[in-house]
Amino acid sequence: MNNTFEYAALAPVVILLSAGVISMLIEAFAPRDTRRALELTLVFATLAVAFAYVGINMAKEIPGGAPLNGGQSHGIRQLAAGGAAAIDGPGLFLQGTLLLVAFVAALLLAERGIDPQGDAFAARASTLPGSEDERQFTAQGWFQTEIWPLFLFSVGGMLLFVIANDFLTMFVALEVLSLPLYLLAGMARRRRLLSQEAALKYFVLGAFSSAFFLFGSALIYAVTGALDFSTINASLGNVTQDGLVLAGVGLIAVGLLFKVGAVPFHQWTPDVYQGSPTPITAFMAAATKIAAFGAMFRVFYVAFSGMRWDWRPMMWVIAILSMLIGSVIAVTQTDIKRMLAFSSVAHTGFILLGLIATSGHGLSATLFYLFAYGFTTLGSFAIVSLVRDASGEATHLSQWAGLGKKSPVVATVFAFFLLALAGIPLTSGFTAKFAIFTAAIEGGATPLVIVAVVASAIAAFFYARVIVLMFFTEPPVDGPSVVVPSSLTSAAIAISAVITLILGVFPQPILDAVANAGLFVR
């Protein structure tokens, strides 16, 4: 460990957070009508440069760098910023995934061709819903470009979250990624009360879970006297105060499980997914899950790897509950966004299998799963934003009846995403499930895999039900129509669909990438 900061290694985070500051300055000083162009240029340039830096870091070999921890991985593996951040294969892969997901999500956020009133965000978030002000600002065609600094900060937080190597950095990253999301969730243009309720719920519960996380970190610090993960792991071996340690691990787990939306900490997902502006839901569902799982894996694979016999039973229970409750409750949903929310709870359960495997295979399978799931989710929510009636998005399932007849292409692509979520062969979802189930059986979690299979069967029912609804039922007379999106959303959907297909048919390059990512650096 040394005292330099390693700017090169941390460049992606630094770039994103600096861009967030610049973006705020644009909001403050640039003329209103130039802001959108400036912000969009900034956002896409930032994401591209940061992605390039991740690529450079992946390709770079550090001679005599930080201790290598087995594995035949390539690229940079070192601790940076005095041990606060760990730059390693999994971290870089997750950063790359996050940046790609953010890029596609930014396409959705920038869309202005779908809602006749403008974009998906309130003309002015500060106006009261239903007030005269709101009506006036909307009528004058105001737009909010403040979403962009928030978006950049959130992505920056996520990039830091997946490489944070001590509990303090991790907590800061958690807050940096979450706070902008709380705000963004409340900014929907339509159904603003629902959106604000979602934001408040998300904020209150999120704040609670952050507090749990912090409290857990404090307990671990009290026992081990350390915040960084490898020291904690080393000193937990000879600690006698079991109660404090277990409480600490439990509280930290609560904070992280909340973020990934695992049962019983999933209560916020349906409300927040439903209430948020759909582009934000897409971003949140894909990126937050990737970031939170990345952090969670680092915590449990590095800091608590020595006591996996203690936390595994807890994770077994949570995985089983998530898979079963997520799937079963999704069956009863009548709102497409809520259904996808519960499906994401079930997927959280599946991904936890990779955590429980506690092996290199478990880690690489999870990385693949997160990559695949991220894009499928983005694509599905992007399509949800297209199906509209006069009052906004038509999210009630009954309104989707006969969509296959009215817009065969949109319905077919959505059916494809649903099949991927269900894990049908030749889609990315299948390869991902296959990889993670294999890792779980290798790790001795065969019963969990059987539960996962049962949950998949239940899940297949509600996915198939939507397909039946779209293709085999007559459309309602005054049903919603599918808006023809601008090239932004079309591109987002196309990218997601192509990735979902390629990862199903020719997954080898990404499988190689996750295998080469190796293990976490300690």
Next chain:
Amino acid sequence: MSLTALMLLPLIGAVVVFALPAGRDLLAKQVALGFGLVVAVAAVVMGLGMDKSNGGLQYVEKYSWIPSFGISWGLGVDGISIVLIVMAAVMVPLVFIAGWNDVENAGRGTVKGFFSLMLLLEVFMIGVFAATDLFLFYVFFEAMLIPIYFLIGRFGGPQRAYAAMKFLLYSLVGGLFMLAALIGLYVVSARELGAGTFDYTALTQLHIDPATQKMLFLGFFFAFAVKAPMVPFHTWLPDAAAESTPGTATLLVGVLDKVGTFGMIHYLLPIFPDASKYFAPAIITLAVISIFYGALLAIGQSDMMRLVAFSSVSHFGFIVMGIFAFTSQGLSGSTLYMVNHGFSTGALFLVVGYLSSRRGSKNIADFGGVQKVAPIMAGVFLLAGLSSLALPGMSSFVSEFLVLVGTFSEYPQAANIATVGIVLAAFYILWMYQRTMTGEPSQEVSSTVNEISKRELVAIVPIIAIIIAFGLFPQGLLNIINPTTKQVQSTVQVVDPAPAVQGLASTEGSGS
């Protein structure tokens, strides 16, 4: 001709038919039929080109697909899979001809959609029998669901959406259990060989400990039993068969369900020999229950399509019984039974389709006296029925006889009880014939049911010719099948029990 090319042909056909402009229905049908015929000829040529002295895989191809998981694009056929592929390829064009006009007034799909899906289904049918990579097999096994689901859901009777959903869910649940077992098998192979594999030949050479074998066996067996279908996993079949068009039902019951029994003989026995032996008595019991339950429910049906579907449940009982008797006659008989059942059930479904398209009803009670107004139709119906009840001279007799002989030497009680199933088969077939064909035609029957058309004859005569030809000369088929069943038997490490009376039993294991 490689197997990949044989799969590409119908795939190209499916794309071409789908790409035709809307409204050109006749052209779509002609193009589809053309592709179907070419595939059938190609498949027959490949079947004739099989080396009969070799029971192993032939026409083998292997290309690496996902090396990380040891998955490859591996194709190859043995004596069992080739006859099933040829049967499928021959049935498809006949089904096209028989169902020429069925699509326009069934459901709400387009004509080109129907024929395109049928050709797509043919791709997967060939693939599922030809795959030598277990993962590839699973992919085709699941992929088949998609065309069938749309074929039932879009082109069928009033309850088609319900039937399609039920079919899909049953198959998916079965498939998912197979997936769990598949992954388990992969992990076992990785443990034993160092790197996981799905290669068929490598998997058959594994030495899996008995406890693990039992677990994995059950996962696969569940999927195959749903597909086959065996009691108590059969309830999707009558709905699916009754709600789909006769052509779909023919391929569904005649070919697709064979994947279940094919999987048992091709995968379960060689890969899990110990577990197969362990579970054999229980499975034979289930098979006997299937024989009876299917037959009894067939007797009770008022809908002809459902009756044929339940009769198939009974027939599948025979097939499964023959497989798990582990004798060479039983295995050969079951394989032969799979082929014969495909043709005889197909013939029955198609004739029932002819009748129902005229009368607008599949109810037995709506018919009667058809013999008087359409004698040839009645004759064809009788021949198809007689084949289904395994009359000597028909091909199904040979296979049923072999299965019973093969079972008797190992499980005499099961064989004895199952023999009663033959009597029940005669009962439900002949009683259906009596109620629909004999007697005085009602006003509706004589006004709607006219004589069988030339097109319909062109579809049904080849099937009946095949049934009679293989009934009289089954040896041709058995020569292809026997080397492979011998090999399967040797991997299970079972020898035929010595006959009680020397000199009476055939040593060749054929009934001709």
